[in-house]
Amino acid sequence: MIASLGMYDWPEARAETDRLWAGIAAALREQGFSQVPETLERSTCVKTHWRSPDLLISQTCGYPLTHEFDGYLELLAAPIYGVEGCTGAEYTSAIVVNKASDFAVPADLKGAHATYNGEDSLSGHLALRSVFAPLADNGRFFGRLSRSGGHPASMQMIADGKADVAAIDCISFAFGRKHRSHITDNLRVIAYSPSAPALPYVTRTGRPQTELHRLKLALAKAFHEPTLADTRASLFIEGLEFTSRDTYDRVLQQEADAAALGYAELG
Incomplete structure (x- = not known):
């Protein structure tokens, strides 16, 4: 069985992520799951996890969920994060520039150098299209x-003056402020992207409804376990929302809206 929580697995917060997983794993065992991994899988790419028939639990982004991995992943729940830019189980991307730059509003960035984490990212790529379309x-x-290649690298590029603007997932930006303030102190937020459903917890597709129910019960217990309160707080997690797969159709709508404005590709 495979378990991974790679979306916000910052090295500086790895111990807290491991404690959260230990709580989830204990709750899974209570629900009757066998062969629950003791540790999270970090030696292979999360994309291999998302295609694996052995996937127990992972976290993904709304863009892969609705595109490349549509049909491979079953939605379980969406986390609620308590950081600036989040409301309930929704999040935004901060449009960041170098603190010393003259850019004040998005329109000022005409002709500028934009960097992004990857083409399959809602928060780093589609968010730029949504704001600048x-x-x-x-x-x-x-x-x-x-x-x-990643939000931390994008922030570093902006801070170093090697690019002018990036869209940074607001949870990643909060992790940056907490653990790498020497970088984020050199950044400035000039706007936020439209909100989108938060990065969901998923399992492999094809599980019986009874198993899905027990997976959700285990997540609910771990996310309300009093002994994990400090761990969740350190990861900015305030709760969990059980939502439908249709919620993530908004990702497709944001993509369509940008295309309707003639901005089908970032450029």
Whole structure:
């Protein structure tokens, strides 16, 4: 069985993530699941987990859920994060620039250099399209694009003056402020993207409804377990919401809205 929580698995918060998993694993065993992993899988790419028939629990992004991994993953629940930019089980991306720059509003970034974590990211790629689509001219707005490979790398590039703007998942930005303030102190937020459903917990598709129910019960217990309160707080987690897969159709709608404005691709 495979378990992974790779979306916000910052090295500085790994001990807290492991404690959260230990609580979830204990609750899973109470629900009758056998072969529950003692530790989270970190040696392989999360994309291999999301395709695996051995996947027990993972966390994914709304974009992979509705695109590449549609049909591979079953939605369990969405976390509620208590950081600026989040409301309930929804989140936004902070549009960040270098603190010393003159950029004040998104329109000021015409022709600028944008960096993003990856093309399959809602928070780092589609969020940029959503914010800048109304400002684009014949499908173009930025003068240069670069792929950083991750939100921490995007923040570092902006702080170092190697790029002008990025869209940073507001939970990742909160982790950056907590653990890498030497980077985020050099950044400034000029806008937020439209909100989207938070990064959900998932399992492999094809499980019986009885198993899905027990998985959800285990998550609910871990997310309300008093002895894990400090652990959840350190990870900015305030609760859990059981929502439907249809909620994530809003990701497709955001993509369609940008395309309707002539901004089908970031550019």
